[in-house]
Amino acid sequence: MKILVINPNTTESMTAAIAESARKYASPGTEIIALTPKYGADGIDCNFESFISAVAVMDLVATYQGPFDAIVMAGFGEHGREGVQELVTVPVIDMAEASAYVAQMVGRKYSVVTTLDRSIASIEDRLILAGLFTRCASVRATGMGTLELDEDPKRALEVIVEQARLAVTQDRAEVICLGCGGMAGLEEAIAREVGVPVVDGVGAAVRLAEAVHGLGLGTSKVGTHAFPEAKKIIGWPISQHLT
Numbered sequence: 001m002k003i004l005v006i007n008p009n010t011t012e013s014m015t016a017a018i019a020e021s022a023r024k025y026a027s028p029g030t031e032i033i034a035l036t037p038k039y040g041a042d043g044i045d046c047n048f049e050s051f052i053s054a055v056a057v058m059d060l061v062a063t064y065q066g067p068f069d070a071i072v073m074a075g076f077g078e079h080g081r082e083g084v085q086e087l088v089t090v091p092v093i094d095m096a097e098a099s100a101y102v103a104q105m106v107g108r109k110y111s112v113v114t115t116l117d118r119s120i121a122s123i124e125d126r127l128i129l130a131g132l133f134t135r136c137a138s139v140r141a142t143g144m145g146t147l148e149l150d151e152d153p154k155r156a157l158e159v160i161v162e163q164a165r166l167a168v169t170q171d172r173a174e175v176i177c178l179g180c181g182g183m184a185g186l187e188e189a190i191a192r193e194v195g196v197p198v199v200d201g202v203g204a205a206v207r208l209a210e211a212v213h214g215l216g217l218g219t220s221k222v223g224t225h226a227f228p229e230a231k232k233i234i235g236w237p238i239s240q241h242l243t
Contacts, residue, residue, distance in 0.1 A: 001069040002031045003209050005202070006060060007181060008053040008075035011042045014150050014182050018074045018202055021184035025203030027210055033068065035060055043146035044078060045116050054080025059236070061087055070209035072098075074181040074202055076114065077126030085225040091212040092219060095201030096123060099177040100132040102204040106197050107174030109137040111167035113160050114179030115149065117141045123179055138171040139179065140164075149182040157186055164194045175199060 005022045007015040019034030026032055037056035041049035057080045061071065070091045073081050077096035085092045096112075103110035112123055120139045127133040142159040149156045160183065167173040176198045178187060184202045191198040212218075219225050 001029070001210065001213055002033060002067060003070045003072055003206060004033050004035055004061070004064065004068045005072045005074055005206070006035045006037075006057055008037065008040070008050075008057050008073070008078045008080070009042055009044050009146065010037055010040050010056075011147065011150060012036055014146075017150070018181050018184050021200055021202045022072065022074075022206050024185075025200070025206050027207075030206070030210060032206070033066075035064070043150075044075060045145050046118055047079075047122065050075075050079045050122065053078055054083065055236070058083045058087065069213050072202070072205040072209055074184075074205070076112075076119075076179045076181060076201060077123045082225070085219045086228055089218045089221060091209055091217065093205040093209045093212070094126070094130075095181065095205040096126050096177075096179070097130045097132060098205035098208045099199045099201035100127060100130070100136070101208065103175040103177050103197075103199050104132070104135050109135055109171075109173050110175040110177055110199075111137045111164070111171055111173035112139045112177045112179040113163045113167065113183075114139060114141055115144055115146055115182075117143070119179070137173040138167055140167055140171075146180060146182050149180060153186075156183070157189055160186060161190055161193045164190055164196075164198070168194060168196055177201060 015036045022032045040053045040056040140163040164176045187198040187200040
């Protein structure tokens with residue numbers, strides 16, 4: 001099968017790291033096609049940037065040429081997933097939800113370790129909307145922005161481990177979810193330091209995409225995620241106007 005793994009920001013090095021993690025967890029025979037939006041923010045740390053990225057990601061999917069069997073949204077709870085689901089019939093897996101589903105299979109309570117304090121609310125909202133917040137012990141912030149994770153991985157590992165330990169010792173978390181696609185690849189080192197399972201959302205999303213596709217299931221087109229009605233939309237997709 002072929003899975004589109006979409007990094008919602010425009011930083012190519014982060015797309016490469018996400019792709020590496022996706023391929024690490026993909027089953028033999030699964031092809032990972034990692035994509036970067038044509039426009040948007042180079043790092044997503046607020047709602048403004050997230051909404052811009054949502055349009056860019058929908059544009060990317062709407063104009064993608066070639067077959068694919070599933071989509072993985074490699075932003076932790078970023079906006080746009082529901083819109084993408086309206087555009088396609090294949091499974092669309094959000095990495096935030098995927099990591100929470102998997103975490104609940106291997107522990108009673110899980111915590112998310114993410115980037116900035118301002119990102120906590122959007123992650124909580126995504127988990128609440130998905131019905132996954134009841135068993136969330138906490139969402140903790142490292143204080144590092146998305147781009148900082150990419151630029152200083154050594155420091156990133158240190159602060160993630162610090163917050164993960166606090167989640168386990170103070171919040172009673174039994175599993176840690178990495179709350180940013182830019183943290184992909186750090187899960188094994190963090191697990192060794194903290195002593196609990198650590199879920200990489202990219203890997204979890206890839207595996208769940210394989211499972212849903214393997215069951216012969218796709219996005220329902222009745223009701224909520226039916227195809228958009230034909231309307232005149234001015235100036236979108238924006239990519240048509242880019243040189």
